[in-house]
Amino acid sequence: MSTYLMRRLMYMILILLGASLLIFLLYAMMPGDFVTNNFKLPAERKAELREIYGLNKPVLERYMNWMNNAFHGNFGFSLSQQKPVLTLFNDYIWNSFLLAITSTFFTWLLAVVIGVVAAYKQYSWFDTMVMIFIFAAMSIPSFFIGLFLIKIMAVDLKWLPPGGMLVTGSNATGMEYIKEVVHHMFLPVVVMTLLGVGSLTRYFRSNMLDVIRQDFIRTARAKGMKERVVLYRHALRNAMLPAITLIGFELPGLFGGSLIIEKIFNWPGIGQLYMQSFTVRDYPLLMGFTMFIAILTVIGTLISDILYHVADPRVKL
Structure with missing residues (x-):
């Protein structure tokens, strides 16, 4: 395990280095920046700010400076918010x-339960209603569901309440x-759960349908095990x-969804x-946020590989 983790750690570092270069180059090649698009500033002030923030330096030099600061825990300074990233x-x-x-918790909980029951009662009225709901949830845009519920x-x-996190002016503790x-x-x-539960339920349903037709499920039933034990202990674990x-x-x-x-x-x-930063090209x-998503993606892939081995010891790392 330790050898595997060390090798994966080396791969993760190489992948993140490549991702950082790609991320920086893509944003560097985009036209304009926060200083250039600020029409309220005179030309002299814009030139001064570009000099202060190093925006007039070559791209590779800016990338090296950005990576050097990132290794020291500094992902830059937000020009629009005037705070460190x-x-x-x-x-x-x-x-x-x-x-x-x-x-995510409610999405996976509902998807597992509904997917297992729909697979067990295939072609029943419940399964039909589930499939209608799945395709409806996958077809309706998120903004429409959100605005409709509001x-x-x-x-x-x-x-x-229609939005926000607290009542305006609230001092609650x-x-x-x-x-x-x-x-x-x-x-x-509710909106995020509705958007995610449809496709995930369909995924669990199809996996359960494949598993419950296999020989070891028939053997478990032949031994007289309760149907609940067969479904949730044997079939679901493999699904x-x-x-x-x-x-x-x-x-x-x-964070990205x-x-x-x-x-x-x-x-x-x-x-x-993040959406506000796009409008001002911060x-x-x-x-910083895109790099954060890249780091989470690499870590998530490592966790899924380890969980494969935990769920099924036959899987070799």
């Missing part, structure tokens, strides 16, 4: 994490603070093996900050 991450990323981890739940019925956050995050969590691959994409998806949802519900997360913040 890591400080902004610390201010916003936990809000995104709260939203994403909650929706119209019904917030505007018409006034059961839930303790349990009152938690209640406000839960109240405000209900709608975005989970292909789904482990998705875990490698879930980790970066925790909620960009539109955070914008719709005005949730103060890293996704909304490249240090954009590069």
Whole structure:
């Protein structure tokens, strides 16, 4: 295990170095930057700022400076927010994490339960309704679902707030603070769960249909085991093996998949900050966030490979 981890760590470093170069070059080749697009500044001030932030240096020199600072824990300075990139991450990323981890938990819980039952009751009315719901959830755009729920739940019925994380001007602490956050995050969590549960349920259903037709399932039933034990202890464990691959994409998806949802519900997360940075071309913040997603992708792939071995000892690392 230790030899495998050391070898994978070397691969991860090489992959991240290549990703960092690609990320930097892509943003460096994009026309304009924060200073150039700020029409309120005179030409002399723009030239001064470009000199201060090193924007007039050659691309490779800027890349080397950026990587040298990154190795020392400095991913640059946000020109639009006037704060270090890591400080902004610390201010916003936990809000995104709260939203994403909650929706991911409910997505996987519902997908596993519904997928197993739909596969067990194939071609029943329940399976038919599940398939209709799956294709409907996969077809409707996220912004439409979000705006529709805001119209019904917030505007018409006034059961839930239309957006934000806290009531405007709120000074709540303790349990009152938690209640406000839960109240405000209900709608975005529902939308993110609806968007993710459809495709994941279809995935688990198809895996379960393949597994329950295999010989070892018939053998378990022939031994007189309860159907619940056969489904959830034997069939589901083997059906989970292909789904482990998705875990490698879930980790970066925790932060990259909620960009539109955070914008719709005005949730103060890293996704909304990322979208705002695009409009002003705040490249240090954009590069820092994209590099963060690359790091999560590599770590998620490593975790999924290790979980393969944990779930099935026959899989060699």
